[in-house]
Amino acid sequence: MPAYQAARTIVRALESVRSQPFPDWQLIVVDDASTDGTGERATEVAARDSRITVLRNEKNLGAAASMNVAWRRSDAPFVAIVDADDAVLPSRFSRPLEKLAANPEVSVLGGAAHFVDSAGRFLRTVTLPATHADLERRRWYACPFVHPSVTMRREFLESTGGYQDGLRLGEDYDLWMRGFFHGRFRYANLPEPLVVYTAKPVQRWTMIRASAGVRLRAGRRERRRLRSWWAAARILAEGAVEQTGIFAWRDRVVGRTRGADASVLGI
Numbered sequence: 001m002p003a004y005q006a007a008r009t010i011v012r013a014l015e016s017v018r019s020q021p022f023p024d025w026q027l028i029v030v031d032d033a034s035t036d037g038t039g040e041r042a043t044e045v046a047a048r049d050s051r052i053t054v055l056r057n058e059k060n061l062g063a064a065a066s067m068n069v070a071w072r073r074s075d076a077p078f079v080a081i082v083d084a085d086d087a088v089l090p091s092r093f094s095r096p097l098e099k100l101a102a103n104p105e106v107s108v109l110g111g112a113a114h115f116v117d118s119a120g121r122f123l124r125t126v127t128l129p130a131t132h133a134d135l136e137r138r139r140w141y142a143c144p145f146v147h148p149s150v151t152m153r154r155e156f157l158e159s160t161g162g163y164q165d166g167l168r169l170g171e172d173y174d175l176w177m178r179g180f181f182h183g184r185f186r187y188a189n190l191p192e193p194l195v196v197y198t199a200k201p202v203q204r205w206t207m208i209r210a211s212a213g214v215r216l217r218a219g220r221r222e223r224r225r226l227r228s229w230w231a232a233a234r235i236l237a238e239g240a241v242e243q244t245g246i247f248a249w250r251d252r253v254v255g256r257t258r259g260a261d262a263s264v265l266g267i
C-alpha cells in the first residue's frame with residue numbers, strides 16, 4: 001500500500017484488509033513522506049495487528065518507487081496492491097488465490113471494481129475483459145486492469161523489474177505494457193468486484209498525458225511508432241471529450257438510478 005496524504009481514508013482501507021476472511025497476509029504500508037498524519041494513523045492500526053508493517057520514505061518518491069520498496073521487502077509468492085483511499089471487499093485475497101492456483105499460466109490477475117466518488121457515492125461498476133487474448137487485443141487503447149484489484153506472482157515483478165522508479169503517473173499501465181512485450185506472461189480478470197475504488201469524476205489532464213506517454217514509450221520499445229502515435233492521439237481526444245464533464249454527468253445519473261451508496265457497497 002503506497003500512501004501519501006491519505007490520513008482521511010487510510011484507516012478505512014486498513015480495516016477493510018483486516019476484515020478479510022483469508023487470514024494469511026502481510027501488509028506493507030509505505031508512507032511516502034506525508035505531512036498530514038498518514039503514517040501516524042497507519043502506525044496506530046499496525047499496533048493492533050502484527051501483520052501490518054509501516055515504512056516511511058524520507059522524501060516523496062511517488063507511488064511506483066513506494067510499491068517497489070514494499071514488494072521487495074516481502075518474501076511472499078503473491079503480491080496484491082491496495083490503495084490507501086480504497087476499500088477491499090471480503091473476497092479480495094481468497095478469490096484471486098483460488099483462481100491463480102487453478103491457472104498456473106496466469107501471472108497477473110485482476111477483477112472488477114465498484115467505482116465511487118470521494119463522498120462514497122456509487123458511480124459505476126467496471127468489469128474488464130477476462131482473457132489474455134482480449135486484453136492484448138485492446139492493450140494500446142485501454143489499461144488491462146483496475147490497479148488495486150490485481151494480484152501478481154512474484155516472478156512477474158522480479159522478471160520485469162517491477163514498477164518504473166521515477167514515474168509519477170501511469171506506472172501500472174507502463175508495467176502491464178512491459179509485461180506484454182516480455183511475451184511469456186499471461187493476464188486475466190475475474191468478473192466479480194474485488195475493491196471499492198475511489199475515482200475522480202473527471203480524469204486529470206496530467207493523467208491523460210501520462211497514459212499517452214505510456215503508449216509512446218511502448219511504441220519505441222516495440223518499434224511500432226505509428227500504432228503508438230495513433231493510440232496516444234486517441235486517448236488525448238477521448239480525454240478532451242471527458243473534460244466537458246459529460247461522462248461524470250452520466251455516472252451521476254446512473255448512480256442515482258441504481259440507488260447504490262457506501263452502505264450498499266459495504267464500506
